[in-house]
Amino acid sequence: MVEANQQQEPVPAVFTGTRRELAWLLLGGYLLLVPTIGLYRFWLTTWKRRFYWANTEIDGDALEYTGNAMQLLLGFLMALAVFVPLYGVFFYLSTQSLETALTGYSLVAALIWFLMGYAIYRARDFRLSRTLWRGIRCDQTGSAWSYALRRFGWSLLMLASAGLVYPFMAANLWTYRYRHSWYGDRRFGFTGNWKQLAGPFYLSYAVATVAGGAGLGMAVGNGAFIFASSPDFQDFLPLLIGGAVTGLAILFYQSRELTRMFSAVRLGGAALSVTIRMRSLLGMYVQFGIGLVSSYVALAIGGVVVLGVVASGAFVNGEIDLALLMRHMQGSVMTLLAIVFGYLLLLGAFSFSAELFLGLGFWKLVAGGASITGLDSLRDVRARAEDKAIAGEGLADALNVGGY
Template identity: 30%
Template structure:
């Protein structure tokens, strides 16, 4: 991937998105996908992306209208029950009620979230070509949403023990409905093969349990007044629990990466084409933390320096104190602009490159006889994914 070209594209699209108050982001995403797709060349043949910014924008408007009606109906039902999405919190009872409303709203949006995920994937596949042959995906968004809800409830009830089942079944549902031309993908394997990917989550849970035990029972002595005084075991137990929480957080990343590896190596296209993918969790976490740290520091320095210089010029030299807020706002805009560009260059691009360089297609020559498939039309493109803030990923 050519960094200078990506840098120019990132700066240009970010500026246009800022100038148009966010409207250009649909076209920006299209241009960035065109770039990234063209940089991925399986068997020496680059991918092509022929999505349109206009169809994303119109789809977003349709989705927002539908979502507004949906949430309006939800608010009406909550009103009949004596609750509201917008109640001011004054006491503990209001806090509990607002918490209940939050969970109800999330549960009501959950079907649309799964629906949006499936539709967004189907849209991207329909706009992707390789060797002139388009990918595609069968209809089935509502079926995916129902399964997503069911498996999510099952995972919650089993305290995450059946999370690999949810991951495998939902990926199987999507993969078995995916096509390259007239050749179908298939997800093989079984859901229990994903349990090793959960090992670091389990280690984190064990650390938290051990830390809780230490905090509760470590080095306590009875005082003369019948109370208890905590010893060093309490602090050490809290530290162990903190380590466990961090380990679980890293364990989620490990699970995502290694479940992706397992699922990919058990996918087939047609009867003979197979895949391997060997992304490394440590490398990806390093990219995310290291790139995010550098991007945040550089963006903050630029925003502070430019905003501070403008504020000094306007207030100290020109004596126009009333413009101080305006110049400070410019500093914040510079910060967010720089952060957006640097995140793309230092996090998104390196992660995509890592996955591409560690993924291989085997026996691609068997696809020489694949025939073209009909295109898919989308009234709302990725509209629901954008409206629900699910469209940030490439």
Template identity: 30%
Template structure:
């Protein structure tokens, strides 16, 4: 078993530095959100690519920035291929629904199971795509391994997590990270994962116990989830090894509290505004006659074509705005916070490395988009 890597006395840890401007990122996301609205969502492939290029290129390790070489057209092609894979599942479910409601309810069980299984397949393929499009010091990362092998491992571990009410979660994450890092390399430097499940369990066990109460009370939920994510990020980063290069995270449990609560606040404000707008539309319609409306008139006004079109556009705008908020806070701000608390040990091990590996296809990214599981 590998022992934790220590920094050499002559080589101090190197900080991960993010140089990007928040204002510039806001402009990038605002422009992308507008184009998403105009193109009914199809611009998201280009926006995702622009966001990754911004984050990668503004993140430096040892003074050298990373580079993202993926292209939006690849994501679009991957999505179109994924759609052809997913259509038969949706079609079978629809036809069973036409045949009998009872059969549709029965079909929902294997359909959900198939989505969960294929979702894990997509997660692995999407990660492989992003890894093989990441370049540092002119050398590309590579990733191999079977997505099907990862898929059945992830599915069985997820079943065990459900049966143990979450207790097996750290063991699941450690096993899957070992599989992913075993097949990840930077040139000739092979990756591995040394995070121990008990370390993660020791940090999150009380969160698992409080999770049901937080979901019911809601107010503690963002705090609890932010603390959970921070603990998991710190454990994951500190467990990564690439050859003799090691990573260390000082991310505190409270580091993400403000970010998650800002997201909750903005989303609440956005959808409250949509609700108020909907109520205003109905009020304007029913009071046009100058008399107190009946319940039938109010219901008819709420279902009028003009009101429905207006509210549909409002929800579309709200959805685009919510997407922009999520990208700024949960993509950019979380990335920056994590980078600021991460350091790299023994970076000189990457000084004499040769390249190897090949580019992965974008199918995984397309499946991720098809399952609405998109991420950076």
């Protein structure tokens, strides 16, 4: 009896990585993106995943990521076979009438949305099939086309119902993903359902609708959107308060969905329990905002200094002469390069802050709030053959829906 009780004691997951380690990894990778014309991002993605996986420990054993950069690169090249014809379609539509172009663009947008569902599922398959724990490989079966059709059909219902069917959609997609996931020869189970999501969702939906609608209505009543007048900050204050309440309602629901759906994951006799709190999610986004604003302020100061040197005549008494700056850009390669490089730095700062505070923050929240009972039931799991497919990850990368 003592032994059985000990087996059921929850074992917490532990994340040992630090933000400083990830920051140095990202900075080194970003520096190599420029001379490699962006190709190094496949190697950077691989190193990031190895950082996350290797620093995540369950019962003293770390996860292992066995994917490599060449697999990501080949997957991306395969994805080009999809996007090159799409670019041709975009060019053709640009030569047609407005009505034809709008219809065509709408159909292409629907196709891309469908492909995003396919790419999300195949990318998850790629990551799972290259994830090991205690030498046993994970995997994902099921059909990416079936998942994409489910997601697309639910999306149409979401539009028709103004989002009210979301709990049903979320539970259905979570179920499909986990009931087709494997650890060795052991299939995952999932006990979650829409009833666990309905209460928090409809409460958040009602709060967001009332707060957002009231804030917008009061702002309009104050004349905030009458451009002929000069609205004060106070005119927009109700809208800002309504937006803040809406944001908190979204975070409240997100914390409940993640907690309840992750805690519904089973693997034989092992059960996962995850606790994610709203205040933790809020803190993560606040840190991201502070980090992003700080980096943009530093870049703005540096940009003014650099442009003040290469285009000194365009900056007088703290003001910018745009006409003179444009002439400097046309006649000075250095000025043009400085502006292009500054634009790339802005994009890099956003990606850096997002990875450092949102990507790492979310991983740490899930890992830090996770515990597993019944781990001893996994001792007899046997390994299964490696899934070597690489298609899908490249499409997810091209559509910017890949995870980690």
